[in-house]
Amino acid sequence: MSNNKKSNVFLKTNLQTMRHSCAHLLALAVKQFFPKVKFGIGPDIESGFYYDFDLSDCQKKTFEPDDLIKIEKRMKELVKKDLKFEKKKISFKEAEEMFIKMGQKYKIELINEIQEPLISCYELGDFVDLCRGPHLSSTKELGVFKLTKIAGAYWRGDEKNKMLQRIYGLAFFNQKELDDYLKLQTEAEKRDHRNLGQELELFSLNEEFGQGLPLWHPKGALLKKIIEVFVLNEYLKQGYQLVSTAHIANLNLFKKSGHWDFYRDLIYSPMQIENEEYIIKPMNCPGHLLIYKSQLHSYRDLPIRFTELGTVYRYEKSGVLHGLTRVRGFTQDDAHIFCTLEQLEKELVEIIKLTKSILKTFGFKDFKVALSIRNPKNKRKYLGSDKIWLLAEEALAKAIEKQNWVYEREEGEAVFYGPKMDIKVSDSLNRQWQISTLQVDFNLPERFDLNYIDKGGKKKRPIMLHRALLGSLERFIGLLIEHYAGAFPVWLSPVQVQIIPVGSGHIKFSQRLAKILKENNIRCEVDDLNETVSYKIRKAEKIKIPYMLVIGEKEAKSEILNVRTRGKKKIVKMKINKFIEKVLKEIEKKR
Numbered sequence: 001m002s003n004n005k006k007s008n009v010f011l012k013t014n015l016q017t018m019r020h021s022c023a024h025l026l027a028l029a030v031k032q033f034f035p036k037v038k039f040g041i042g043p044d045i046e047s048g049f050y051y052d053f054d055l056s057d058c059q060k061k062t063f064e065p066d067d068l069i070k071i072e073k074r075m076k077e078l079v080k081k082d083l084k085f086e087k088k089k090i091s092f093k094e095a096e097e098m099f100i101k102m103g104q105k106y107k108i109e110l111i112n113e114i115q116e117p118l119i120s121c122y123e124l125g126d127f128v129d130l131c132r133g134p135h136l137s138s139t140k141e142l143g144v145f146k147l148t149k150i151a152g153a154y155w156r157g158d159e160k161n162k163m164l165q166r167i168y169g170l171a172f173f174n175q176k177e178l179d180d181y182l183k184l185q186t187e188a189e190k191r192d193h194r195n196l197g198q199e200l201e202l203f204s205l206n207e208e209f210g211q212g213l214p215l216w217h218p219k220g221a222l223l224k225k226i227i228e229v230f231v232l233n234e235y236l237k238q239g240y241q242l243v244s245t246a247h248i249a250n251l252n253l254f255k256k257s258g259h260w261d262f263y264r265d266l267i268y269s270p271m272q273i274e275n276e277e278y279i280i281k282p283m284n285c286p287g288h289l290l291i292y293k294s295q296l297h298s299y300r301d302l303p304i305r306f307t308e309l310g311t312v313y314r315y316e317k318s319g320v321l322h323g324l325t326r327v328r329g330f331t332q333d334d335a336h337i338f339c340t341l342e343q344l345e346k347e348l349v350e351i352i353k354l355t356k357s358i359l360k361t362f363g364f365k366d367f368k369v370a371l372s373i374r375n376p377k378n379k380r381k382y383l384g385s386d387k388i389w390l391l392a393e394e395a396l397a398k399a400i401e402k403q404n405w406v407y408e409r410e411e412g413e414a415v416f417y418g419p420k421m422d423i424k425v426s427d428s429l430n431r432q433w434q435i436s437t438l439q440v441d442f443n444l445p446e447r448f449d450l451n452y453i454d455k456g457g458k459k460k461r462p463i464m465l466h467r468a469l470l471g472s473l474e475r476f477i478g479l480l481i482e483h484y485a486g487a488f489p490v491w492l493s494p495v496q497v498q499i500i501p502v503g504s505g506h507i508k509f510s511q512r513l514a515k516i517l518k519e520n521n522i523r524c525e526v527d528d529l530n531e532t533v534s535y536k537i538r539k540a541e542k543i544k545i546p547y548m549l550v551i552g553e554k555e556a557k558s559e560i561l562n563v564r565t566r567g568k569k570k571i572v573k574m575k576i577n578k579f580i581e582k583v584l585k586e587i588e589k590k591r
């Protein structure tokens with residue numbers, strides 16, 4: 001495993017070096033067409049590279065799509081020339097003189113911030129870049145690249161600065177990797193939950209209502225409710241208790257919990273209510289702490305597990321908002337567990353088991369686990385004694401190991417009040433999504449003076465666990481839409497059966513059939529609009545309804561159904577009760 005990991009890291013570094021070397025090559029090619037270009041920066045990025053250019057001193061002030069083709073062609077010609085990437089270390093003065101002579105004002109700005117005695121530059125042909133490296137040795141070592149787009153980008157990402165022109169490119173070791181990546185991109189676009197969400201009539205985002213605040217339409221709201229009811233029932237089976245807290249709460253509570261100090265950037269401005277300040281809640285924890293505190297607890301009561309499908313509101317900049325995955329208000333399947341130190345490991349194991357089983361039910365099989373621990377060199381950043389941190393970290397690690405899960409330890413990634421573990425799942429395109437979080441907390445029980453009475457009759461502090469299994473329901477639904485490309489399994493489909501009467505004479509039987517299905521808890525709709533059957537079938541297929549029943553003269557008389565299954569050509573004849581049995585079985589098995 002460790003060997004494997006090492007070679008992966010090696011490959012990754014190599015790939016980054018290759019991509020960054022492509023950026024230099026891009027700059028050299030641009031310089032040949034635009035001799036007066038000023039260079040910004042050109043890093044490697046995920047799947048490729050970019051370079052920022054200022055063309056304001058050039059004849060042509062902007063890039064056009066044709067330029068990309070020309071520049072890419074020139075890059076390929078330059079590759080064949082076997083140009084060397086040559087490193088040079090020069091004094092500040094030499095560097096300054098050189099960049100002044102070249103008129104590279106952005107580079108001059110950058111060298112002025114370098115503290116080191118010597119400045120590292122790389123030469124490629126007659127293009128010299130301020131750069132720490134590393135680089136490949138020659139252009140012949142470059143893999144396969146492709147320029148993809150032109151975009152505006154402010155110098156150093158600051159909107160007060162000049163807008164530069166950025167050229168993006170993709171780069172991979174070989175053509176197959178590039179083709180695979182492009183294929184994946186096309187597939188990902190088809191599955192984009194923002195488009196599918198509209199097509200499937202699940203949700204919309206309307207600026208008139210507010211940015212980052214999705215509006216759930218009937219089918220989407222139902223889907224959300226189906227998920228909520230399912231997970232809530234699972235939690236109740238596991239001994240959780242349902243609680244509920246309001247959307248606003250007194251600011252003092254969040255000052256006491258530390259959230260106001262640590263997460264103020266995320267919290268919306270307080271509002272004044274009768275001389276008191278209230279905030280719209282960014283987290284559910286403080287309310288649950290108060291519920292715990294409202295009673296005396298004995299060791300016999302523990303563990304206590306409170307769960308709430310709590311909607312919280314957090315400030316996200318409009319620039320980072322994205323469909324359902326980055327929003328300003330979302331519902332968490334939140335829970336807080338209060339237990340003793342002795343119970344900690346067992347509780348953690350139970351939570352992880354539950355997480356695994358629920359995520360599997362939703363169709364996810366591959367999990368990636370990260371354990372975030374303290375940075376041992378900077379203990380002052382964290383609350384709590386060494387002893388208790390080590391215990392908690394060990395308990396988390398043991399609980400993960402019991403699942404035979406491989407995990408990564410991420411030093412310094414813990415939250416200030418305790419270590420945590422995160423679970424990422426892979427979707428059907430093998431992209432990873434961060435979903436579940438489990439945190440061990442010693443801080444809030446302390447701050448809120450939580451107690452229980454131990455066997456000896458003494459007051460003791462419980463440990464608190466925070467866990468959200470699906471995380472944000474909004475984000476989770478975004479993931480589900482993309483994972484299934486909108487074709488949900490039967491148990492999740494907002495409409496499970498579409499009944500399609502052939503003509504107006506068949507509507508009556510269709511409605512009677514719908515009533516029977518509904519009485520059996522099968523979600524169905526009758527498409528009684530005056531349209532052709534083939535159009536209605538196409539429509540139902542487009543919104544990915546699992547079953548379609550076309551009702552004509554024969555079906556209405558014989559009460560034998562013609563069952564069409566989503567994505568299948570074959571039509572199966574079935575009696576009504578057999579069909580009901582089949583669908584109910586699928587719902588129950590959650591297939």
Ligand SMILES: [Zn+2]
Pocket residue numbers: 020024122129130131132133135
């Ligand atoms: Zn470089």
Ligand SMILES: [Zn+2]
Pocket residue numbers: 283284285336466467
């Ligand atoms: Zn919490």
